[in-house]
Amino acid sequence: MAATFRIVFVLALVSGFFPQVLEAAKIGDVTETRVIEQMFRFLSLKDPSVRATVIGTTLLGICCGLLGPFIVVRRLALVGDTLSHAVLPGVAMGFLWNMEKDPLAIFIGASLAGLIGACAVNLIKQTTHLKEDSALGMVLATFFAVGICMMTMIQRLPTGNKSGIDKYLFGQAAAMNQEDLILLSVVTTVVLLLVFLFYKEFLVTSFDAGFARSIGFPVNLIHYLLMLLLAFSVVVSLQAVGVVLVSAMLITPAAAAYLLTDRMHRMLILSVLFGVVAGVGGAFLSFLSNNLPTGPFMVLSATAVFLAAFFFSPRRGLIPRWWRQRSQTQRICRENILKAIYHILEAGEFEEEGVTFSELSIRRNEDLLEVRPQILDLEKADFVTVSKSENRIYFTPDGWQTACSIVRNHRLWELYLTNAVHYAADHVHDDAEKIEHVLEEETVRQLEKQLNYERRDPHGKPIPTFADIEKGLPTARQSRPATGYMSKS
Amino acid sequence: MSELIPSFDFQAVFIVPWQEDFQGYFLIATMGFLISLSCGLIGNFIMLRRMALIGDAISHSVLPGLAVALFLSKSLATTAMFIGALVAGILTTVLIELIHQNSRVKPDAAIGIVFTSLFALGVILINVYAGEVHLDTECVLYGEIAFIPFEPLIDIGGREWFPGSVLRMGGVTLLVILGIVLFYKELLVTSFDPGLSVSLGISTRTTHYLLMGLLSLVIVSAFQSVGAILVIAMLILPGATASMLCSRLPAILWLTAGLCLPATLAGIHLSIWLDCSMAGAMVIASAVFFILAWLFSPRRGLLQQLIQKVRLPEVHNLTLDNSQE
Structure with missing residues (x-):
């Protein structure tokens, strides 16, 4: 982080103290409108006015991005x-000061107006x-x-020279001149320095004002400092983004971040x-055609970045989340079917090695037509094998282990609820039905220990242990190698 | 400075305009009054529900709707524009909900993101199709109420009375008043106590969407005259002024309605005097009314608070003396 700050800092200084690299020819003066040509002009950065725009929007992105x-x-x-x-009234006042677009006067007037506005909100x-x-x-x-x-x-x-004043409403990055850029780089440097120096203070007061106050931070002072910086950065961004849309850059x-x-x-x-991507991207897009305002393009570039994060953020994005939820639902559904097969086998005291489709459909209380695709899905995932000749379903070792641990989780949780939390035995099933899919191995071991390795659940059924799960299906152990089960292993 | 602020001449500011162009100013005043009446009335309920900034968002986002409708219909056909803007307005509320329910982004940031994006889209559309779309980005910001007298008049009963925009605004105002009268109880209960309204069998959701629809309608029809941002002032200021002066909702509503006409007229004359944007001047006039109420309201004004602060020790001492005796 410190390295990033340093680079940005140097950049800000360079553009601040050597403004002669940024000669201010106005892009708006250029009349050619061919898109490809304009694109090359922008990308090659040969044109000084393009360079000025790029540096200006980069600084703007840094400034707003840091405070945002x-x-x-x-x-x-x-x-x-x-x-x-x-x-806005401050901009007008600054203009009236000596009847021309003087960046410093406008900066002072606008910052004052912004602060008065913030105070008026507080006062009301x-x-x-x-x-x-x-x-x-x-x-x-x-x-x-x-x-x-x-x-x-x-x-x-x-x-008076009124040209340029109307550009404050929607912004025109190309209208930024040398003085604007100097002002912008000075403000960016100040914001960078202050955020860097008072990072801890800003952080603590943002998340826990009460705590900050208790350890002696001047919370109100920091709040007003932030407001001041905010006003500064809004004002220097005005020229490029415009009054109406500058808040979007913040x-x-x-x-998105x-x-x-x-x-x-x-x-x-x-x-x-x-912020930098949005700023430069917006400047680039608005550069492609003549006299387009920069602000709206910057805002839309920023929105595109936000939408990308909104949909594809690995942890919080809509689509990864939807995908996770889907696979979770699928997993739970599979586990429930495996559990049902286990229950049928258990009801037959593990005499049989496989279950028929009709047994399963009765157990699951579903139609045969519904059960069949589910089983085919399980077969594809290598949890069961289906013998076509006998029309029976057999566990694979994976299937057996999954079914067994689900049943174990369920019964262990029921036992825990009755013995340790003192629930009535007939109230524990629904809760266990949910938790069985999410218990992790470590938790299970803790539960077993806390329950003294009890082997029967509250309803008197046996709880499979880790050893049982490892050993495999009881019948398969005792009798001949079963068709489906062993053939896979 | 003397160039900027012309000298004040009562005759020139208050009398001459009406003598010269009575009908024009009458139309402007009517339009201003209708806008601030409908906005002010509905704004009261918006404020009660703490949704003032949703109004802000909607007023910005109707722009792309207007632009698309204009572009598609290739004309200033009012119906198309109305529908476009209404769709955009409702889309805004839906998008805000969507973002804030499906991510950890807080509602305030969601509002900020949605309306700036839509507004930016609108500005770009207008700029790109500048030749085809008869809509000026500057007017989007502060309206063109001053041009109302130049619109063609519409015949009613053999005489040309009002331009279409004024008639439409009148219709919307009637609708707002009718809506408030008919659904007063529902609006009242859902605004103050959603829990109670559910137990009374009043659907908060339906009322919410009804109000949102009405709000979009008002904003859309006021948009062209006063611009995107000043609509918010029209929504909030009259109601806020009224609520500084009294505290029962019916009284606030009546007072809001009563404040609209003086504020509009003051705004018109202010803009004649200073020769500035008319919608802006109307907002400034409303703001001055609010500041007056804020300072001098007999119930909760700043002055009153100050007096009470001074008196409090006196009262306190008095009770202390009494208890000592």
Whole structure:
């Protein structure tokens, strides 16, 4: 992690102190619209304005990606949204300061407006009965309305260089000039340094504010520090993403990272990575055609990353989870049939080695037509063999061992519930029916020990032991090698 | 600065516009009033259920619906746009539920992800089909209520009265009022006590989706006039102001309705004075009303709280003195 930080840090410094590499020719001035040509222009990075865009969006991705995880785990996602809308009057004020697009004035004005907005939300929450969501929505829309009014007033002003101010609404990465980039790299460096230095503080206050307070961390101060950084990063991202969509750059990459890992530092790294991918990807896509806003493309790139994580995350993704659930259902179904075969054999005191299809269908209370495919599935999985001539089903060693351990788990659990937890003997079956599929070997050994290696369950039936399972089917041991069972082994 | 804020001239701001173009301003005022009335009424229930930000999400996400409908129907046919936006609005709620139920992403982040993605999609669609779609991204943000007088009027009973958008908004407002009157009990119970409503046999789910449908309808029809983001202010501000002043729901609803007209008119005149976005000015006027109520409400205003804080030690001392005696 430290290595990553160092690399990013150096990158930020380089772009900050040597801005002459980023000459600011405007991409928007270029008129060619051929997609392939544009693609090569972007990918070759020969064009200085392309380089500027790439560096700008990379820094933006780092900046937002670093703060996003804290916002997401603190459930402040919509505070970020409110903050990003609330900066609009500040942008207009900064513009009015000397009637041109001066990044520093706009930065200061917007940060102030954002912070005032955040404070207004807190004030409304504390002094009225209104809930947080109402307060957020109210501040968001009111500040935005003020901003919109000021923007429309600026538009009709006769003086001043108004070009570029309307780009703040939807963003135009290509409109970023040298000063914007310097500001962006300074803010990114500050955010990096602060997150790196106060990582522990941010982490603890995010997850357990009470604990943090008890060990003497200034929780409120850290909260406001985070808000300040948030306002900074929102403001510097405005030029590229726009007021309306900047919150997505905070939330979406972090949420995607949140689906992939449980450790905060990994989440930070992933989120930065996704932020950069989304930023550069969005710039690339919007570059393909003329005069497309960058912000929406960045947001959609981020959403694509999120959707990929949502569906395919190995542990939490929808599809792996669905797959796991399916295979689990299949396993449980198989185990239940094996158990039923065991019960039939046991009822015949292991005189027979196989069961017929009709016996099984009666035991399972299912139609023959339903039983047959299930058995064929078991045969394919090598749990049973079916003798076509006798129309009988025989265990393979695997099948026997599985059936036996399921029955053992079931009876052992029933015994545990009656003896150790003092359930009534007629109440334990349903519970055991569920737990039998998930008991692990170690737990079983502990249970056996705790129950003094008792061999009979509450209903008087024998509990198979590990030794029984190893030995194989009783009849097979005693009598001649049975057709189905032995032929497989 | 003097260029930015014109000098205030009562005559020019309040009288002249009405003398010059009475019908135009009458239409704008009617539209503004209808929007803030329907939004304000339904907003009360939205706030009670803590769903204010769902309203935010829906208002952003109707954009791709509008764009697709416009693109498919190749015209400004209102029915197609209505259906498109309504579908998008309902899709938003469904997507938010889907994400937050099927992953560990919290509802707030789910809202943030869904509406930004859909809004981005809408902006791109509009930009890509800029030639074919008659919809401006700027207007998406702050509406075009000022252009209502230029819409063609529709004949009713031999006389041209209102443009189609105003009539439609009127219909939606009627529907909202009717919905609230007819389902008042259901809305009330499900908002305050879902447990009780289940035991009374009122389905919280049905009521929820009814409200969501109505909300989408209101947002969709207000969208063109006031834009995506200002709709939220229309939803929340009047109800919030009213609830600062009284605490029983019927009273709040009546007060909300009463606040709408002054806020709309104040907004119109503000925008005439400053020559700025009309929808924005209406929101600012509502916000000023809220701030006034927040400061001076006799029941729970800041001033009142301050007075009580000052008085509390006095009262405390008084009781202490009494007990000592």
